[in-house]
Amino acid sequence: MDTSKLDNPVWFSLSETHRDSALEFDGVKFYKPQxxxxxxxIKMDQTAQSIAEYARDTSNFYVVGDQPKFNSPIILHQELVCNQMVLDKEISIAMDEHIVDLHVDHHDDLLNLVNLVQPGYFKNKTSELGNYYGIYKDSQLVAVTGERMKMNAYTEVSAVVTHPRYTGLGFAKKLVAHTCHQIFLQNKVPYLHVAENNSGAINLYEKLGFKTRRKISFWNLIKPA
Incomplete structure (x- = not known):
């Protein structure tokens, strides 16, 4: 299978499955900030003005892939280098937890948990981009995993989150396995991004069968108030 579209996952997600969630400014595509x-x-020489246009809607965002050009007052806050990892076969583990399909009734639980553990990425409508799955304990959502960027052939596994009081119980690997199974049922290939210095998560994904395809940068740009 041709994996070249994974070199530019935002562009191709917004050109394919998520085209209705796109904002395009002179050849640069962004997800609607919500x-x-x-x-x-695609074209480096078009990014500066497009980034300025998008910054009118949101003051803190990421461009994924090659480093873009941008002008003042936009500044580079950080370069987040990630391992892009791909799974080529089903994960075989015992599934002994009750996994819940998260829908609109679970929206607040999902939003609150992800932003508790990974603040800044999960927006009010992020859950509408794909399917999300969770584990509840004592009526509290304690672990989630879901889908974010989607192309015709690939779906990104994202929001692999466990409440700090419930880590170490194997919830993450079971939710990742369940999510990937659902992606394979759609005849798509699961992939994910994990910070290159997050050795614990990388080790977990490798044990589940994910393989690092490449390094890819998430350029965090901000427009100061």
């Missing part, structure tokens, strides 16, 4: 603060581009 869905996901990510952008991608």
């Amino acid at each position: 869905y996901c603060p990510f952008g991608g581009f």
Whole structure:
């Protein structure tokens, strides 16, 4: 299978499955900020003005892939280098937890948990980009995993989150396995992004069968108040 579209996952997600969630400014595509603060581009010489346009809607966002050009007052806050990892076969583990399909009734629980553990990425409509799954204990959502960027052939596994009081119980690997199974049922290939210095998560994903395809940068740009 041709994996080249994974080199530019935002662009191709917004050109394919998520085209209705796209904002395009002169050849640069961004997710509408209420869905996901990510952008991608093809032509380097078009990025500066497009980034300025998008910054009118959101002051803190990411461009994924090659480093974009941008002008003042936009500044580069950080470069987040990630391992892009791909799974080529089903994960075989015991599934002994009750996994809940999260829908609109679970929206607040999902939003609150992800932003508790990974603040800044999960927006009010992020959950509309794909399917999300969770584990509840004593009526509290304690672990989730879901889908974010989607192309015709690939779906990104995202929001792999466990409440700090419930880590170490194997919830993450079971939710990742369940999510990937659902992606394979759609005849798509699961992939994910994990910070290159997050050795614990990388080790977990490798044990589940994910393989690192490449390093990819998430350029965090901000427009100061």
